[in-house]
Amino acid sequence: MTPAETTKKQHTGIGDPRNNPRGGPGALPELSYEDDALHEECGVFGVLLKDPEKNAAPLVYYGLFSLQHRGQESAGIAAMRDKNIEVRKGMGLVGEIFNPETLAPLRGSAAVGHVRYSTRGSSVIENAQPFVSRFKLGSIAVAHNGTLTNADVVRELLEDSGVGFTSSSDSEVIVNLIAKNYKKGLERALTDTIQFIKGSYALAVLTEDALVGARDPNGIRPLCLGKLEGEGWILSSESCAIEAAGGKFVRDIEPGEVVIISREQVLSFSFSEKTRRAVCSFEYVYFARPDSVIDGIDVYGARIRAGEILGRESAVAADLVIGVPDSGIPAAIGYGRATGTPFGMGIVKNKYIGRTFISPDQAVRERTVSIKHFVIQSEMKGKRVVLIDDSIVRGTTSRRLVAILKEAGAKEVHIRVCSPPVRFPCYFGIDTPHRRDLISNGSSAGELCASLGADSLAFISVEGLLESLEPRNGGPRGGYCLGCFTGEYPIPVPGEAGRPGPEG
Ligand code: SF4
Incomplete structure (x- = not known):
């Protein structure tokens, strides 16, 4: 079809x-x-x-x-x-x-x-x-x-x-x-x-x-x-x-x-x-196309740097680093460069599903994630794998990916995420699940790792994310919205503190 x-x-x-x-x-x-x-x-x-x-x-x-x-x-x-x-x-x-x-x-x-x-x-x-x-x-x-x-x-x-x-x-x-x-x-x-x-x-x-x-x-x-x-x-x-x-x-x-x-x-x-300039930091992590340049920062370069910083912040001994397509791939390349871990293409994405597939509940959703992502089995057998994703929202996709990587023979799966934990809703044009459905809201990294079935889990720090967005050409440092990570929004929002976030 x-x-x-x-x-x-x-x-x-x-x-x-x-x-x-x-x-x-x-x-x-x-x-x-x-x-x-x-x-x-x-x-x-x-x-x-x-x-x-x-x-x-x-x-x-x-x-x-x-x-x-x-x-x-x-x-x-x-x-x-x-x-x-x-x-x-x-x-x-x-x-x-x-x-x-x-x-x-x-x-x-x-x-x-x-x-x-x-x-x-x-x-x-x-x-x-x-x-x-x-x-x-x-x-x-x-x-x-x-x-x-x-x-x-x-x-x-x-x-x-x-x-x-x-x-x-x-x-x-x-x-x-x-x-x-x-x-x-x-x-x-x-x-x-x-x-x-x-x-x-x-x-x-x-x-x-x-x-x-x-x-x-x-x-x-x-x-x-x-x-x-x-x-x-x-x-x-x-x-x-x-x-x-x-x-x-x-x-x-x-x-x-x-x-x-x-x-x-x-x-x-x-x-x-x-x-205060407060450009959405998620544009660089996930939303924008990698060949775009936003406010002087090229999106692809920012994703590579986020991966390099992740490697610096939370390297783990592994045989292979793979990215969740599409936006996790440049970060996986960056992580591989920073840590010396070989980069490979471990997951294939079916790009033609979009939002047309509807599941009635979480349990069905967890089963059906497999129609979107497929593992290249020959890459996995007996390997310690680092899986790089752009973000974790509900956790459904990550949980399923860990399971199918292990089913395909991966010995260990270590998740590294090139955005900080998403704990708060967005009020500025991004469709976010209810706060109670954000898996990072209220869970420690240890609990989260166990719930996803991974061998280890680490997110880039807020400082690391900001570092990945620093201009390369010596231009002025930008300011970024980090509201969904920190709860500190650049302008007052309904029911939230609306405190000014840290300068980016
Ligand atoms: S809260 Fe800010 S950083 Fe997060 S998605 Fe919305 S605009 Fe982007």
């Missing part, structure tokens, strides 16, 4: 308002073995071409393909032509939603697109982006990556003033706020909106005359600017997608920066007081 076929069974098509089966009344609990990982929630992409006769939507389509890892449940593109916005959205992968027919109405020299991984229970077409607002003074489309921590308050205020909502998404708050403030002019509407919202956001906004990018004051979620030489500009969540659309990376959008890109110029202004 092709990936398209497996996904079609679960998702609905363009404009189809039926919910994903997991969200419907009486549905099975919404669990899949993909729940044993943290998930990015969105990717945004925008293009503005100088020639008004050219068509930006195909470039956005290519860009979204390269951001697919940031969200696989819905995608959409909105294009502006003659001050009219056309939008097409659907449930599923970019390649399933868009084809020559669905792309045909999306004509215009500026367009924005979005891929989404929904939070639990919100996997419905109404929440797919970009959101479009057509109002007396014009029309806009907004693509948002992140989570607003004050969305409920802002939504209530907007509803009290007569603004209607069509979705349960916090991102619709942004489009409605900009539309409400539009009479003050674009720049003022953006500033007023952005100063009102709190939380994490990377925005690509399409207006009648411009493409606008904005990044929250802490820079929690990434956003960068690219150039189509002589032809136009690109905004993208990650640099890897700029090249896919034929552009060249120019620079990251700074925390608290707004860029207004028109056919004549690129205007930039800062909308916030200087705040």
